[in-house]
Amino acid sequence: MGEMRVAVFGAGSWGTTFAKVLADAGTDVVLWARRREVSEAIEERRENPDYLPGVTLPERLVSTSDPRRALDGATDVVLAVPSQSLRHNLTAWRGLIDPSATLISLAKGVELGTLKRMSEVVVEVMGVAEQQVAVVTGPNLAKEIAAEQPTAAVVACVDHDRAVTVQQACTTGYFRPYTNTDVIGCELAGACKNVIALSCGMAAGLGFGDNTLATLITRGLAETARLGEVLGADPMTFSGLAGLGDLVATCSSPLSRNRSFGARLGRGESVAQAQAAAQGQVAEGVKSCSSIRALAMRHGVEMPITEVVHRVCHDGFDPREMAGELIGRKTKPER
Numbered sequence: 470m471g472e473m474r475v476a477v478f479g480a481g482s483w484g485t486t487f488a489k490v491l492a493d494a495g496t497d498v499v500l501w502a503r504r505r506e507v508s509e510a511i512e513e514r515r516e517n518p519d520y521l522p523g524v525t526l527p528e529r530l531v532s533t534s535d536p537r538r539a540l541d542g543a544t545d546v547v548l549a550v551p552s553q554s555l556r557h558n559l560t561a562w563r564g565l566i567d568p569s570a571t572l573i574s575l576a577k578g579v580e581l582g583t584l585k586r587m588s589e590v591v592v593e594v595m596g597v598a599e600q601q602v603a604v605v606t607g608p609n610l611a612k613e614i615a616a617e618q619p620t621a622a623v624v625a626c627v628d629h630d631r632a633v634t635v636q637q638a639c640t641t642g643y644f645r646p647y648t649n650t651d652v653i654g655c656e657l658a659g660a661c662k663n664v665i666a667l668s669c670g671m672a673a674g675l676g677f678g679d680n681t682l683a684t685l686i687t688r689g690l691a692e693t694a695r696l697g698e699v700l701g702a703d704p705m706t707f708s709g710l711a712g713l714g715d716l717v718a719t720c721s722s723p724l725s726r727n728r729s730f731g732a733r734l735g736r737g738e739s740v741a742q743a744q745a746a747a748q749g750q751v752a753e754g755v756k757s758c759s760s761i762r763a764l765a766m767r768h769g770v771e772m773p774i775t776e777v778v779h780r781v782c783h784d785g786f787d788p789r790e791m792a793g794e795l796i797g798r799k800t801k802p803e804r
């Protein structure tokens with residue numbers, strides 16, 4: 470097998486951090502930034518001032534805003550743009566990508582309208598087999614990883630050998646990826662936890678403490694696993710790093726954009742105010758709550774927390790009504 474050369478598309482918080490992980494793992498990596506001033510700052514100052522100020526990026530990490538240059542000789546393409554723009558972006562880059570390249574999605578969301586997971590979008594746009602598409606997920610708050618704090622992650626691919634190749638390319642002293650062949654479960658868990666994190670943020674913003682947080686995390690995992698079951702996921706995935714791991718990290722951390730967005734709503738800000746405060750950084754759950762809700766409705770799955778988050782984000786529902794709405798539901802067995 471030849472040398473690996475990875476192109477990372479999207480120089481936001483996670484794309485930049487994951488490119489650093491790859492470079493620190495000894496893998497050749499080129500980071501594509503949409504804006505030229507970002508790629509120039511990375512090349513000249515070894516820093517992405519917009520997304521990771523103060524973090525020195527390794528010399529091995531090359532950056533460009535020219536997709537053709539980024540994809541020249543790329544054996545692997547990492548997609549680190551927001552879920553809802555992935556289809557549009559990938560369609561533009563498609564003709565420049567080697568047809569045998571491994572496509573690796575970092576995005577955590579479900580596409581509005583089509584209700585597809587990101588790897589399904591990649592398969593459709595690229596016209597490749599699902600064996601060629603991998604997903605990286607887990608409890609991976611970018612800022613902590615950029616600071617080289619230890620964490621585990623998951624590389625999911627239905628082709629185990631391909632997952633191992635990607636795993637090897639991103640294993641460092643601070644980043645420990647495991648492989649998993651349950652792509653459906655890993656992706657669903659990653660998308661759903663953003664919605665549950667919004668609810669946890671709302672609860673925190675309303676002044677509720679740790680019992681409420683634990684209730685939302687646990688019941689959030691229950692509704693995620695219910696959806697996963699009907700869509701063919703392995704139930705064990707939900708108690709692993711992509712499931713419980715990512716859910717706990719995102720729901721508890723002030724670094725989470727989704728949790729922070731929810732907290733603003735809980736404190737009484739409008740969706741527009743919370744969006745303005747996010748300064749262009751993506752809180753995927755705000756859109757994915759609608760696509761996940763639609764997916765659940767299509768399959769007759771009850772997802773009450775997702776339903777309430779959707780109503781707060783899109784139907785003007787007051788977060789102060791959230792507790793009454795959820796606690797007041799018909800009593801029932803835990804399982």
Ligand SMILES: NC(=O)C1=CN([C@@H]2O[C@H](COP(=O)(O)OP(=O)(O)OC[C@H]3O[C@@H](n4cnc5c(N)ncnc54)[C@H](O)[C@@H]3O)[C@@H](O)[C@H]2O)C=CC1
Binds near residue numbers: 485
């Ligand atoms: N930040 C984190 O800690 C983690 C994020 N993720 C996921 O990774 C994905 C990317 O997130 P971040 O890097 O954090 O987001 P971000 O908001 O920090 O950056 C997004 C990047 O995509 C670019 N972008 C935005 N809209 C675009 C468009 N229409 N066309 C082309 N480029 C566009 C931005 O310029 C930026 O470079 C999301 O799905 C997120 O859920 C996953 C794990 C950790």
Ligand SMILES: O=C(CO)COP(=O)(O)O
Binds near residue numbers: 752
């Ligand atoms: O996915 C993440 C951690 O694993 C990042 O969460 P946020 O997008 O809410 O910041």
